[in-house]
Amino acid sequence: MSTIAHTQKRGFAGTVWEYLTTVDHKKIAILYLLAGGFFFIVGGIEAMMIRIQLAVPNNDFVSAGLFNEIITMHGTTMIFLAAMPLLFAFMNAVMPLQIGARDVAFPFINALGFWLFFFGGLFLNLSWFLGGAPDAGWTSYASLSLASEGHGIDFYALGLQISGFGTLMGGINFLVTIINMRAPGMTYMRMPLFTWTTFVASALILFAFPPLTVGLFMLIFDRMFGSGFFDVAMGGNTIIWEHFFWIFGHPEVYILVLPAFGIFSEIFPTFARKRLFGYSSMVFATVLIGFLGFMVWAHHMFTTGLGPIANAIFAVATMAIAVPTGIKIFNWILTIWGGSIKFTVPMLYAVAFIPSFVMGGVTGVMQAAAPADYQFHDSYFIVAHFHYVIVGGIVLGLLGGAHFYWPLMFGTMLSEKLGKVTFVLFLIGFHLTFFIQHFLGLMGMPRRVWTFLPGQGLDSGNLISSIGAAFMAVGVIIFLVNVVITQVKNVQVGRDPWEDGRTLEWSLPSPTPYYNFKQLPLVRGLDPYWIEKMEGKTEMTPAEPVGDIHMPNNSFVPFVISLGLFIAAFGAMYHADEGKDWAIPVLIIGMIVTFGAMLYRSIKDDHGYHIHKEELLDESGKGGAV
Amino acid sequence: MANLHPNSGDPKVTYEYRRKKHAEEMRMQVITFTMMIFFTVIAFAAVGAGFSKWFIVPFVLLLAVVQVIFQLYYFMHMSHKGHEAPQLFMYSGVIVGFVTILAFVTIIWW
Amino acid sequence: MAAEQKFTPQTWPESPEQATLEGKNKFLGFWFFLGGETVLFASLFATYLALKDSVPSDTHAKAADLFELPLVFLMTMLLLTSSLTSVFAMYHMKNYNFKKMQQWLFITVALGLGFLGCEIYEFNHYYHEFEHKFTSSAFGSAFYTLVGFHGGHVVFGLSWIIALMIRNAKRGLTLYNAPKFYLASLYWHFIDVVWVFIFTVVYLMGMVG
Numbered sequence: 001m002s003t004i005a006h007t008q009k010r011g012f013a014g015t016v017w018e019y020l021t022t023v024d025h026k027k028i029a030i031l032y033l034l035a036g037g038f039f040f041i042v043g044g045i046e047a048m049m050i051r052i053q054l055a056v057p058n059n060d061f062v063s064a065g066l067f068n069e070i071i072t073m074h075g076t077t078m079i080f081l082a083a084m085p086l087l088f089a090f091m092n093a094v095m096p097l098q099i100g101a102r103d104v105a106f107p108f109i110n111a112l113g114f115w116l117f118f119f120g121g122l123f124l125n126l127s128w129f130l131g132g133a134p135d136a137g138w139t140s141y142a143s144l145s146l147a148s149e150g151h152g153i154d155f156y157a158l159g160l161q162i163s164g165f166g167t168l169m170g171g172i173n174f175l176v177t178i179i180n181m182r183a184p185g186m187t188y189m190r191m192p193l194f195t196w197t198t199f200v201a202s203a204l205i206l207f208a209f210p211p212l213t214v215g216l217f218m219l220i221f222d223r224m225f226g227s228g229f230f231d232v233a234m235g236g237n238t239i240i241w242e243h244f245f246w247i248f249g250h251p252e253v254y255i256l257v258l259p260a261f262g263i264f265s266e267i268f269p270t271f272a273r274k275r276l277f278g279y280s281s282m283v284f285a286t287v288l289i290g291f292l293g294f295m296v297w298a299h300h301m302f303t304t305g306l307g308p309i310a311n312a313i314f315a316v317a318t319m320a321i322a323v324p325t326g327i328k329i330f331n332w333i334l335t336i337w338g339g340s341i342k343f344t345v346p347m348l349y350a351v352a353f354i355p356s357f358v359m360g361g362v363t364g365v366m367q368a369a370a371p372a373d374y375q376f377h378d379s380y381f382i383v384a385h386f387h388y389v390i391v392g393g394i395v396l397g398l399l400g401g402a403h404f405y406w407p408l409m410f411g412t413m414l415s416e417k418l419g420k421v422t423f424v425l426f427l428i429g430f431h432l433t434f435f436i437q438h439f440l441g442l443m444g445m446p447r448r449v450w451t452f453l454p455g456q457g458l459d460s461g462n463l464i465s466s467i468g469a470a471f472m473a474v475g476v477i478i479f480l481v482n483v484v485i486t487q488v489k490n491v492q493v494g495r496d497p498w499e500d501g502r503t504l505e506w507s508l509p510s511p512t513p514y515y516n517f518k519q520l521p522l523v524r525g526l527d528p529y530w531i532e533k534m535e536g537k538t539e540m541t542p543a544e545p546v547g548d549i550h551m552p553n554n555s556f557v558p559f560v561i562s563l564g565l566f567i568a569a570f571g572a573m574y575h576a577d578e579g580k581d582w583a584i585p586v587l588i589i590g591m592i593v594t595f596g597a598m599l600y601r602s603i604k605d606d607h608g609y610h611i612h613k614e615e616l617l618d619e620s621g622k623g624g625a626v
Numbered sequence: 627m628a629n630l631h632p633n634s635g636d637p638k639v640t641y642e643y644r645r646k647k648h649a650e651e652m653r654m655q656v657i658t659f660t661m662m663i664f665f666t667v668i669a670f671a672a673v674g675a676g677f678s679k680w681f682i683v684p685f686v687l688l689l690a691v692v693q694v695i696f697q698l699y700y701f702m703h704m705s706h707k708g709h710e711a712p713q714l715f716m717y718s719g720v721i722v723g724f725v726t727i728l729a730f731v732t733i734i735w736w
Numbered sequence: 737m738a739a740e741q742k743f744t745p746q747t748w749p750e751s752p753e754q755a756t757l758e759g760k761n762k763f764l765g766f767w768f769f770l771g772g773e774t775v776l777f778a779s780l781f782a783t784y785l786a787l788k789d790s791v792p793s794d795t796h797a798k799a800a801d802l803f804e805l806p807l808v809f810l811m812t813m814l815l816l817t818s819s820l821t822s823v824f825a826m827y828h829m830k831n832y833n834f835k836k837m838q839q840w841l842f843i844t845v846a847l848g849l850g851f852l853g854c855e856i857y858e859f860n861h862y863y864h865e866f867e868h869k870f871t872s873s874a875f876g877s878a879f880y881t882l883v884g885f886h887g888g889h890v891v892f893g894l895s896w897i898i899a900l901m902i903r904n905a906k907r908g909l910t911l912y913n914a915p916k917f918y919l920a921s922l923y924w925h926f927i928d929v930v931w932v933f934i935f936t937v938v939y940l941m942g943m944v945g
Contacts, residue, residue, distance in 0.1 A: 105761040168772065176765040179711055180757070206715070206768055207722045210776035214783070217881070227870055227877035229783065235790035235874035239734050240783055247726060247779075293723050298733070306733045426857065602896075603903045641746045643832065652827050659820045666816065669940060670809050678942045690936040694929050701823050702925045708754070712767035719771035723778025730782035 005290070022553040023107035024514060028114050029093035029409060035118050036085030042125065043077035046070045050471055051433070055466035057069075057454035064450040069152065070134035071448055073125075075138030076156065080163060081121040081391070086398050087259045088117075088170055091198045095174065095408050097505035098192045100183025100523060102516045105176035106169075106553040108601070113170035115562035118161025123534050123569055127155035137448060139249070140232035142241035146222060149534045151573055157219045158569040164209050164216070164563070171205030174198055183504070184543040185523035189283070192503045192527075193276060196283050197262030200290040200303045207294065208251035215244030224576055242304060243282045246297035254293040255543035257389065258286060260397025261328060264350045267404055268332050269498050269527070271347035272339025278331040279526060285331075287322035292321045302373045311370040318368035325361055327353060330408035344498070349400030352427050356396065360388030363438065378448075381441025387434045399426065399479070407497040409509040412490060418482040422475045429471025436461045436468075495538070515549045549611045564593030658700045665689045741911065748832035748909075753918035755911050766919045770926050771790040777930050780882040781937060787878040788942070796873050797866040799942030807940045811854045812931065818847035822921045828919055834908045838915070843900055844924065848894045855887050879938070886934055889927050896920050 019027060049070050053061045062070065096104055096292060103111050105179045127133040134156035136145040178191070178199045191199075219241065221227040226235025230241055269276045276282065298306055298314040306314075332354060341347070363385040367373045376382055399422070406414045440461045445452060452458050496506045504521060505531040522541035525531050532540055568590025575583035669686045677685075699705040704713060749755040754763050789798045825840035859880070862868040870880045897920050905911050 106765060109765075117705075172765050172768050172772075175715075175768055176761050179764060180761050203718070206772045207719060208773050210772050211726065211779045214776060214779040218783070218877075221870075221877065221881070225870070227881070228874040229787065229877050229881075231874065234792050234872075234877075235787065236877070237734060237786060237790070237874070240730075240786060243729060243734070244779065247729075294725065298729070310733045509733070599899060602899060607912070638746070644750060648827060648830055652824075655820070655823050657817070659823075662816055663813070666809075666812055666935075669936065670812075672806055673940045673943050674805055681851075682944050683941055686936045686940045690932050693932050695924055697819065697929050697932070701819055701928075702922055708751075709767075711764055712771075715768050715771035716774065719778075720773035723781075726775070726778050727782045727785065730786045734786045735937050 004176055008037045017277055018554070020559055021111075021556045023108060023111045023552050023554055024410070025092045025096050025104045025107065026512060028110055029089045029091075031114050031118075032089035032092060033409070035114075035121065036082050036089055039077050039081035039121055039125075039286055040086065043074050043082050044473065044476060046074035046077065048469060050074060050467040051469035053451065054462050055303070056463065057452050059451055065135065067450040068137075068448075069133040070543065072134045072137050072152075072156075073128075076124065076134070076160070076278055077121075078390075079138065079256070080160060081117075081124070083256050083394050083398070084167060085117055085121075087201075087256065087394075088114075088167075090194075090398075090401050091170075091174060092260060094175060094405055094410055094505055095195050095198045096181070097408070097508060097512065097516060098185050098195050098503050098522050099178060099181065100504050100517060101177060101181035102520070102549060103181070103552065104173055105180055106173045106560065108171050108555055108606075109169050111555065112558035112561060113166040113168075113173065116166025116169070117163040118166075118567040119562040120159045120161070120166065122159075123566055124155055125431060127152055127159075130155075140219070140241075141245075142219065142222075142238040143232075145219065145241075146230055153219070154214030154223055154573045156217050157223065158573060161213065161216045161220065162565050162569060164212055165565075166562075167205055168209045168213075171202040171209070174202040175206065178202075183517070183520045183523055185528075187523075190281065190523055190526050190528070192262075193265035193279070193282055194259070194262035197258040197265070200286050201258045203256045204251045204258075204290055204293060207616050208248045208255065208318045211244045211502075214249035215241055215248065218244075220572070229251075239304065242301055246300045247294075248570030250297040250300065250586055251290075252295045253389070254289055257393045257397075258289065260394045260401075261286070263401040263404070264332065267346045267350040267400055267501065268335045268522050269344045270404075270498060270502055271344055271350075272336045273342070274335060274339035275527060275530075276331070277315075277334035277337075278327070281327055282331055285327040288324040289321060292317060292324070296321065299368055299370075300371070302370045303377045308403060315368050315370045319365055322361060322365050329358060342500070343415070344403075345416055345423060346400045346404035347425050348420065349403070350394045352423070353392065353396045353400070354431070356427075357389060359435075360385060360390075360392050365387065376441065379441035380437045380445045383447045384434045384437035384441060387437070389432065391430050395430075396427075399423075402479075404498075407493050407510065408505055408512070410487065411492045412486050413493050413497055414486050416480050418478055418485070422479045422482065424475075425471050425478065426475035429468045429473075429475060432468025432471060433465050434468070438465050440465070446564060452578045461464070489564055495528075502530040504528055504540065504590050507532070514609055515551060515616075518549075519546055546613055546616055548613055549594070549616070550608055551611060552608045553606055555601075555606070560597040561594050561601075564590045564595075564597060566590070655700055658696050662696055665693050717730050740866075743832060743909070743911075745832040748780075749832075749911075750830075752830065752832075752909070752911060752914035754854065754915070756915075759911065759915035762915045762919060766922060770922070773920075773926065777882075777885070777935075780885055781933065784878045784882045784938065787874045790875050790878075791873040796875070797862075797868045798875070799879075800945050802862055802868060803939050803942050805939070805943065807854060807858060808935055811851050811858075812935050814847050814854070815928050815931050816845045816850070819925055821847065823847055824925045826918060826921050829909065829914060832909060837909070838901055840906070841897055841917075845880040845894055845897055845901075848897075852887065852890055852894070855883070855890075859883075883934060883938065886923060886930050888925065889930070893920070893924050893927055 019031060022028060022031075049062060050067070053059050053067060092104075092110070096102075123336065132150045132152045134140065134145075134148070134152035136148050136153055140153060140156055145156075178195060182191070218227070222230050222236075228236045230236045230238045232238065233487040265276055265282060296314055296318045298310060299318045302311050302314075308399075333348075336351070343351075365382070367376050367385060403414050403419050406412065440458060441447075443457055443461075445458050451598070452462070493510055495509050497510065498506070501507070504523070507521065508516065518543035521528065522543035524541075529540065570585050571583045571585070571587025571590055573583075574580045575587060577583070659712075669689045672682050672685055698716070703709065704716070752759075754760045791798065821840050821844045825837045825844060828834075828836040828840060868879075869875070869876050900913070900916055900920055909917075
């Protein structure tokens with residue numbers, strides 16, 4: 001165990017090993033950012049292929065079967081493998097610092113969560129090379145997914161199962177961190193909004209992922225082990241999958257969007273240089289959205305035939321969610337109002353987010369009206385709606401958050417100029433792509449179609465949409481260029497790079513020391529760093545004398561546990577095939593690796609190590625270099 | 627690690643006080659257990675005696691809920707202080723689970 | 737190392753499972769996990785209720801044909817008693833009496849194994865006498881998944897307790913392993929909670945149709 005590794009200079013292999021074994025939340029954040037960013041690009045390429053195929057009528061850029069695989073993988077990748085891990089990256093990087101914690105509650109579990117997600121995502125994407133990707137849509141409705149030939153759906157079910165375990169662990173870790181690890185004085189009602197949204201989103205993960213786990217197990221059992229949950233001939237019922245998928249799937253939307261709300265709630269006060277308007281109502285609205293998020297899942301199933309009573313109940317509950325969301329929108333606007341505004345790149349994203357997201361919200365309320373939904377259902381109107389909330393809410397949040405928190409994570413500042421170019425291209429491209437799709441949907445274009453006929457009024461709309469997608473792609477490429485240039489130049493910035501940081505994470509020296517806080521800070525109110533700055537100080541008032549700091553040891557075990565499940569998944573998938581006798585042994589070996597590693601972790605004591613007071617005092621002159 | 631010894635005052639006195647408290651609590655646990663066994667026997671007896679379905683189903687469900695409350699509050703110590711967050715999350719889980727079950731017995735009918 | 741510090745019954749803290757920050761974190765995290773497990777089992781119960789007696793043809797056995805009260809009663813008694821014995825074990829843990837704690841845990845494990853034996857017999861019985869299989873009907877799938885998930889939890893809980901007992905047999909109680917014992921016992925109680933609903937919803941309600 002590398003207890004003093006942080007003080008040594010490492011070569012490339014040493015760095016790789018460090019990241020493979022790290023339990024430091026700041027490094028895990030970088031891992032999430034890299035892996036999530038990679039999958040975001042993969043999902044983006046899939047999106048571009050969809051838009052190329054649909055750019056002109058009767059196109060045959062991809063075959064119909066391949067098109068189904070692409071749309072399925074685009075949705076699945078973007079939700080599970082891009083948006084969630086990218087948000088987890090910011091949660092890991094920022095939340096512990098915001099509450100004044102030296103570490104998360106379960107550093108080991110945190111690493112395990114990442115590696116499970118990573119191997120799950122890897123497994124899912126290997127389907128492209130091993131006989132075809134899943135092709136039943138990201139919702140994978142059971143009658144269709146049971147009929148799907150090949151192993152595509154098996155990759156979907158097993159891959160999501162593995163990465164889902166990782167997400168669940170991450171959620172529990174964040175919950176306990178926020179409850180147990182807050183600095184002295186950091187009461188619940190002084191927590192920054194990003195911490196609050198992380199908390200509520202983690203609670204949603206805790207309750208939303210088990211239904212998905214159960215649903216995926218049933219799909220795995222039905223497809224690979226001969227059970228009959230969804231097989232009508234055996235007495236099964238396909239509607240069960242729909243329910244489980246949406247009992248998970250609707251809270252999932254809030255799991256994604258709440259942290260994005262949190263990021264914007266940090267950006268607005270920082271660059272309006274004004275305290276967040278209506279802090280307590282923001283907290284209340286966040287919790288209420290989380291609560292209502294569990295009561296509305298059947299609005300995805302209005303046309304399933306649940307009956308008028310069920311539809312009415314779920315319609316009313318759905319419309320009710322507009323109320324807390326509206327509270328948030330008005331609070332953000334009132335935060336900017338009268339502020340001393342600086343239009344930095346993060347602020348541009350935040351300002352653009354408000355109208356974009358409101359448009360997605362309004363179409364959401366339209367669909368909540370169950371009778372109207374019979375018209376909208378499965379049309380491009382729906383596609384437009386959920387891209388308006390996901391891109392207009394979450395992706396703008398991620399891009400804004402990336403610019404905002406880049407100095408915190410990497411100690412460098414992304415170029416504002418290139419950032420503005422990305423912003424303009426991406427925002428124009430986004431509205432160009434999806435605004436027109438509302439009308440395509442209302443004109444009758446169904447979602448998930450491979451191609452369409454000319455002369456039905458759909459030609460120019462689809463072309464405009466595809467051009468918009470190209471704008472977004474160029475925007476993202478410029479963002480990547482920006483990242484590369486910034487990291488190659490490697491101009492390090494100091495403490496509080498935005499100059500208007502309000503919360504604890506900006507009070508730390510840059511780069512953040514690996515133990516975060518040498519002395520835990522004393523929190524004297526909301527926006528604690530701002531309070532200190534207003535009194536002319538540059539650092540937080542410490543709440544304790546310098547003392548020994550307890551740190552966890554690095555561990556390779558999370559990687560091994562996840563690898564075992566990854567191996568086992570191949571065995572489970574191939575065991576029913578003819579002439580693949582190796583499959584069952586592979587399943588067993590994988591399980592032995594996983595449980596063996598868990599047992600090893602359980603019986604081998606790991607007490608971590610201490611950084612001694614003297615070392616900390618020595619380092620104080622050097623700003624805690626890593 | 628100053629909080630390792632939260633019991634100020636004479637260690638001997640507090641030690642004996644704690645022993646006594648634990649023993650008292652243990653007696654409560656045994657009473658709880660006896661009642662749980664009793665409920666279980668009644669539930670099985672009700673089914674064995676062949677009462678009407680409309681009586682048995684709500685009756686055994688009620689007994690189960692009472693029994694589980696005993697488990698949670700006495701065996702799992704949820705009645706002790708410091709269990710506010712566990713209570714919040716257990717109840718939230720129960721609500722989500724209840725809504726799920728309610729949906730599955732009402733709107734899955736074909 | 738503070739975690740390996742030796743104690744006497746007098747110096748042993750009031751709530752050893754929460755005396756360290758690590759213990760506090762584990763305690764809370766595990767309760768949250770149980771909250772998630774509640775939803776997991778609720779989902780399995782929901783599926784079972786939706787698919788109960790849903791068989792492809794009348795030749796398949798239904799719930800009322802399958803279940804027998806005496807065996808289920810025996811299993812219930814075994815598991816309920818094991819819940820009590822693990823409470824006893826935690827009582828001795830709080831009093832810093834390692835030997836007695838191990839003894840009660842041993843009895844808990846023995847009772848758990850008895851339960852598991854009954855369950856294996858039961859499944860085997862349904863499989864051979866009634867042709868009631870995981871793959872024979874949706875009812876079969878739902879039944880074996882719900883009860884089997886519970887059985888899987890029993891297996892995991894037993895392995896966990898046994899591993900803890902063996903690992904710590906020589907070194908006694910410390911503030912490092914006290915939270916582990918406490919969580920294993922919580923897990924065991926939770927298994928019992930689920931079983932209370934299984935015997936009520938699956939077996940008792942299954943008998944009355």
